[in-house]
Amino acid sequence: MMKPAPTFLTTRQAAQLLQLSPHTLEKMRVTGNGPTFTVMGRLVRYKLDDLLAWADAGARRSTSDPGPDHDKAA
Numbered sequence: 001m002m003k004p005a006p007t008f009l010t011t012r013q014a015a016q017l018l019q020l021s022p023h024t025l026e027k028m029r030v031t032g033n034g035p036t037f038t039v040m041g042r043l044v045r046y047k048l049d050d051l052l053a054w055a056d057a058g059a060r061r062s063t064s065d066p067g068p069d070h071d072k073a074a
Helices: 011-018 022-031 048-057
Strands: 038-040 043-047
Touching: 011 022, 011 043, 011 048, 043 048
Parallel strands: none
Antiparallel strands: 038 043
């Protein structure tokens, strides 16, 4: 059985899904702290699964919760 093709979103669509501005996603691409993206020629696209995984990775229980990447930063 074939795996379904990934759903690709434009920067505007991805920003709308994440409730961010497109400019914020553009800045995150430069700094490297945003969701994974794909470049297709001159076009930037985001896989829906990557966006959802990135959003889930940011989940915290409190403002003092360092998150799962805390040990990696040290």
